[in-house]
Amino acid sequence: ETGVTQTPRHLVMGMTNKKSLKCEQHLGHNAMYWYKQSAKKPLELMFVYNFKEQTENNSVPSRFSPECPNSSHLFLHLHTLQPEDSALYLCASSQDEATQYFGPGTRLLVL
Amino acid sequence: KNQVEQSPQSLIILEGKNCTLQCNYTVSPFSNLRWYKQDTGRGPVSLTIMTFSENTKSNGRYTATLDADTKQSSLHITASQLSDSASYICVVSELQGFQKLVFGTGTRLLVSP
Numbered sequence: 001e002t003g004v005t006q007t008p009r010h011l012v013m014g015m016t017n018k019k020s021l022k023c024e025q026h027l028g029h030n031a032m033y034w035y036k037q038s039a040k041k042p043l044e045l046m047f048v049y050n051f052k053e054q055t056e057n058n059s060v061p062s063r064f065s066p067e068c069p070n071s072s073h074l075f076l077h078l079h080t081l082q083p084e085d086s087a088l089y090l091c092a093s094s095q096d097e098a099t100q101y102f103g104p105g106t107r108l109l110v111l
Numbered sequence: 112k113n114q115v116e117q118s119p120q121s122l123i124i125l126e127g128k129n130c131t132l133q134c135n136y137t138v139s140p141f142s143n144l145r146w147y148k149q150d151t152g153r154g155p156v157s158l159t160i161m162t163f164s165e166n167t168k169s170n171g172r173y174t175a176t177l178d179a180d181t182k183q184s185s186l187h188i189t190a191s192q193l194s195d196s197a198s199y200i201c202v203v204s205e206l207q208g209f210q211k212l213v214f215g216t217g218t219r220l221l222v223s224p
Binding site for chain 1: 115145147152153154155156157160200204212213214215216217
């Protein structure tokens with residue numbers, strides 16, 4: 001275990017649904033990240049929170065909405081997704097710019 | 112454009128054999144290079160990290176090398192085990208911004224009994 005947990009591990013949703021992904025880190029880190037991992041593509045950074053403040057938003061569509069209520073929790077709210085959004089969504093945390101520790105991911109399928 | 116290229120895309124080796132995975136990058140300015148191992152259904156786990164001044168770094172049966180002049184790195188796995196079957200991802204960090212990481216697409220390794 002890396003100290004980063006994600007729920008749910010698997011999610012199937014329709015394009016009109018609203019769902020949320022949850023990430024929790026037990027490492028005392030001050031930065032958290034959301035990544036998207038699609039087949040045969042490099043990990044894509046979606047959002048970065050440093051000290052609970054969002055510092056990066058790499059042109060992610062507004063149908064993805066992050067929330068970071070404190071330095072240990074990170075959410076990704078999903079609404080009106082498209083089939084091409086189906087992917088593995090990974091959460092990670094780090095202390096400043098040190099090595100990132102990844103959670104196990106949420107496998108998302110959008111029908 | 113900053114990129115990280117890995118080869119081969121996939122590899123099958125017999126248990127007990129050695130193998131070497133390659134990583135070429137164009138990221139500049141360079142901060143550090145990491146190798147991650149990602150088991151199926153799990154998130155990536157860091158194996159090694161090397162800065163500009165380091166040529167080699169070992170972690171058990173894993174040995175990473177770095178040539179910052181040619182912008183190449185390799186990950187050598189010695190005496191492979193079935194549990195080494197995974198994807199190995201090369202990640203290069205830019206020397207600017209907060210954690211500007213550039214990820215490779217990974218090499219998928221299958222160790223066969």
